[in-house]
Amino acid sequence: MQQIDTKTIFSAVLLKEWIKLRLLVWVPFLVLIDVLIDVLIDVYMRYKGVVASHGAAALWLDLIYKQSIHFVKLKWVFIGGGIWFACLQFLPECSNKRLRLLFHIPVAHQIPMYAMLFVGVSIMALLFLCAYVGLYGVFSFFYFPQELSSMMLQTTLPWAFAGLVAYCASGAVIAQSGVYRKLAFVFLGYVHVGILTETNGFDAFNDLGLYALSTLAWLFVFEAAALGVKEGRA
Amino acid sequence: MNELIVCKDLRFGYGKKEVLHGLNFTVNEGGIVGLLGRNGAGKSTTINILMGFLEQTSGECSILGHPSYSIPPYVRRDIGLLHEGFIQYDFMSIEGIEKYYASFYPQWNRDLYYDLVSRIKVPYSRKITRLSCGQRSQVTLGLILAQSPKLMILDDFSMGLDVGYRRLFLEFLRDYVDTYKTTVLLTSHVIQELDSFLDKIVFIKEGDIIYDGTKEAFLSSFYAYTIPIEESKKILTCKEIENIEYGNKYAHIFGYTPKEAMQKCLREFGVDEAVVLALEANALHLEDAFVGLTGRY
Numbered sequence: 403m404q405q406i407d408t409k410t411i412f413s414a415v416l417l418k419e420w421i422k423l424r425l426l427v428w429v430p431f432l433v434l435i436d437v438l439i440d441v442l443i444d445v446y447m448r449y450k451g452v453v454a455s456h457g458a459a460a461l462w463l464d465l466i467y468k469q470s471i472h473f474v475k476l477k478w479v480f481i482g483g484g485i486w487f488a489c490l491q492f493l494p495e496c497s498n499k500r501l502r503l504l505f506h507i508p509v510a511h512q513i514p515m516y517a518m519l520f521v522g523v524s525i526m527a528l529l530f531l532c533a534y535v536g537l538y539g540v541f542s543f544f545y546f547p548q549e550l551s552s553m554m555l556q557t558t559l560p561w562a563f564a565g566l567v568a569y570c571a572s573g574a575v576i577a578q579s580g581v582y583r584k585l586a587f588v589f590l591g592y593v594h595v596g597i598l599t600e601t602n603g604f605d606a607f608n609d610l611g612l613y614a615l616s617t618l619a620w621l622f623v624f625e626a627a628a629l630g631v632k633e634g635r636a
Numbered sequence: 637m638n639e640l641i642v643c644k645d646l647r648f649g650y651g652k653k654e655v656l657h658g659l660n661f662t663v664n665e666g667g668i669v670g671l672l673g674r675n676g677a678g679k680s681t682t683i684n685i686l687m688g689f690l691e692q693t694s695g696e697c698s699i700l701g702h703p704s705y706s707i708p709p710y711v712r713r714d715i716g717l718l719h720e721g722f723i724q725y726d727f728m729s730i731e732g733i734e735k736y737y738a739s740f741y742p743q744w745n746r747d748l749y750y751d752l753v754s755r756i757k758v759p760y761s762r763k764i765t766r767l768s769c770g771q772r773s774q775v776t777l778g779l780i781l782a783q784s785p786k787l788m789i790l791d792d793f794s795m796g797l798d799v800g801y802r803r804l805f806l807e808f809l810r811d812y813v814d815t816y817k818t819t820v821l822l823t824s825h826v827i828q829e830l831d832s833f834l835d836k837i838v839f840i841k842e843g844d845i846i847y848d849g850t851k852e853a854f855l856s857s858f859y860a861y862t863i864p865i866e867e868s869k870k871i872l873t874c875k876e877i878e879n880i881e882y883g884n885k886y887a888h889i890f891g892y893t894p895k896e897a898m899q900k901c902l903r904e905f906g907v908d909e910a911v912v913l914a915l916e917a918n919a920l921h922l923e924d925a926f927v928g929l930t931g932r933y
């Protein structure tokens with residue numbers, strides 16, 4: 403019997419994902435650029451004002467002791483980006499019982515399913531990388547010391563996990579056909595995103611590994627939701 | 637002869653309501669089999685079990701020797717599925733979707749696909765979502781045929797198609813089956829065009845198989861008679877009669893009873909002798925016989 407190699411299958415899945423994503427995948431990246439420009443202007447005006455009215459000491463007080471986060475808008479880029487990418491990938495894949503097509507192709511359903519998730523997670527990672535580089539550029543513009551920049555950048559890590567949770571939870575909500583299970587995924591996703599984005603200071607998370615693991619669990623939730631098609635609920 | 641589909645005492649229920657009451661039928665290698673029934677008869681449930689999207693409550697259902705709910709991936713290569721409503725990745729173009737599916741099937745017949753889709757006269761770069769239902773049916777059929785399957789399961793292939801596309805679909809399918817000796821199990825609401833198309837029929841009514849055999853055997857053993865409505869009221873309890881359909885003045889009675897035996901039966905129930913003597917079996921097409929057996933309401 404002729405076998406199909408995994409590379410061919412992966413190329414086919416990539417082709418499909420590219421077709422789904424190519425037109426609108428750029429939107430969160432454009433939003434990110436807009437947010438970074440906004441952060442740059444906002445931070446510049448704010449710091450200029452603080453230095454002018456209270457002096458440089460007040461600025462250092464704000465940065466080191468109060469740890470005010472002036473780039474909090476970024477978390478919405480990650481969360482919104484996750485939801486956006488999930489909609490682009492999974493709405494055309496799952497609506498109108500189309501998920502049945504995936505379950506009939508002659509390979510284990512996990513291969514195309516996790517290949518799709520791999521594509522989504524990779525784009526999320528790219529979005530985060532762009533945000534990280536952009537934010538680093540903003541901090542470099544103000545000549546922040548390395549220690550401070552590093553802490554500020556690490557603040558965004560849980561937000562990136564929150565974006566991944568938003569992505570996976572949105573995918574599960576779309577794939578799931580039962581209303582109550584959809585609502586359960588919405589609730590769980592909302593709570594988890596809330597926990598990951600609740601930040602009052604720089605680098606407030608000591609258990610990033612734990613949060614990463616809890617985020618990883620969401621990758622399997624999509625499969626669980628999609629299997630509803632096999633159980634005949636779709 | 638190889639049995640490609642075997643259903644034995646197949647039962648299924650949604651919650652406590654059982655909708656399939658122990659179906660028994662087989663589909664042997666070669667030929668086109670129609671699983672026909674009215675809306676709500678249990679066709680879609682049966683097809684969903686065959687496709688592996690539902691698991692039966694009890695009984696056995698196997699496809700190509702494997703339980704339908706857990707068909708191994710390599711066996712799925714030999715099964716072509718047409719989902720109700722011609723479900724496809726309609727965000728893809730005609731050429732894009734061919735490229736996608738070709739990656740999964742080692743025996744992919746690209747020429748066959750393009751032979752079929754070239755007839756709809758649209759650019760191959762057009763997205764499937766922008767095609768009409770008829771055009772989409774051609775693309776979907778092309779994808780199934782190009783897969784070179786041993787068995788095709790076509791769920792309600794006629795849905796949304798006008799008569800031209802229905803005939804085109806059937807003509808292409810017939811040619812393909814004759815050439816490649818593929819086996820087809822199909823369901824349809826439109827019986828008209830299937831008359832000269834099916835090799836075997838399975839009629840399903842309210843979750844039970846009410847006929848399983850060749851079309852010729854069915855049509856040569858199933859009779860329709862016409863009698864006045866007043867006379868028909870006398871024979872309501874006659875066991876020889878499968879169904880009575882009422883018109884304005886006449887009632888059409890259907891059953892497996894030949895003329896002489898039916899006349900005898902009518903006499904026993906006190907039907908007017910003139911009506912009995914005038915009794916003639918009407919010639920039936922498949923659609924008439926289908927309505928006669930399953931009823932209008």
